[in-house]
Amino acid sequence: MPFDGKAFIIGGMALHHHHERGGEDLLKAAKATLQKAGEQWTDMRAVIFDVLAEHSKPASAYDIADLVSRRRGKRVAPNSVYRILDLFVTTNLARRVESANAYVANSHPGCLHDCIFLICDECGIATHLDNDDLSASVREAAQVAGFVNLRPMIEVRGKCSNCD
């Protein structure tokens, strides 16, 4: 098996390799990941994932509800969107950006690690970083403090180079 990306070790988990995906490729990967988790890849879920993946910046559940409603020609209530977004987050198909109350599609579903997001105050775009040393240090600090079931969130608000 060819090694086509960076390597990750998280909290004693197995080794992963990393493959950033997009477009049709990403859709397929998301579907496979969700199904491997024993969940159904329904029309609604496919549309929501697609809308999220196409969106250039973190999207709120309400943004997504609007976009999906338009695409389906029929109103989809935010609570349905929330349900599916929650599922996506727990199955690693999407991430919640806490400082923006919004969600982004995970460009590497199936690859479990802590992501770092840089969010521009100006244009709202979120840049996705991966830095295993960094996230491992954060996890370790929390573990030393006696925490378990860790879910680190590392986000940096600021102004991106385009908007500067």
Next chain:
Amino acid sequence: MPFDGKAFIIGGMALHHHHERGGEDLLKAAKATLQKAGEQWTDMRAVIFDVLAEHSKPASAYDIADLVSRRRGKRVAPNSVYRILDLFVTTNLARRVESANAYVANSHPGCLHDCIFLICDECGIATHLDNDDLSASVREAAQVAGFVNLRPMIEVRGKCSNCD
């Protein structure tokens, strides 16, 4: 001048020393810091800071509005609380915990650095960590990516040792 704490250098800023404060001491430090920033230490602000500092876990603006209303025997609108919390955050008297939509008093006002919060999903208590190496690395990663005016947020959700 005695050196009574850890040392910090952040983003080329001057050296600080660190002194965790509480009770009357913390109140005084907050007042001094706010006034040094050219802002008034009013009754309302004093009460809100006190309520926040006494609160054992991150408090929402609405929590604070209730507590302050009770203490003053007169309704204080969340609106007013938000205004003052925003001021506190910009002047470093308080921090916003993004993953909890809530605020904590800064135990070291006047001492500028990035804090790490560990928030327990169970009891809601936020443990405050400082780790300069870690936060410096986060800042550097964002800077390398071309971001400026950085405001890192490092939070870890999980379960604390008490609740485990």
Next chain:
DNA sequence: CGAATAATGATATATTGTAACCTTCGCCGA
């Protein structure tokens, strides 16, 4: 097929966050 389970729809409500405009009060110069 038919029961059990999963997914979504519909509606209501809770929680969090802003905007706009008004009143009060302290401060300062005419």
Next chain:
DNA sequence: TCGGCGAAGGTTACAATATATCATTATTCG
């Protein structure tokens, strides 16, 4: 002293985000 000015807070209205509950439809599986 008077009147203007600006900061702080009050009041009201509303927007944005999130959850709860129950009904309905779709899937799974024996």
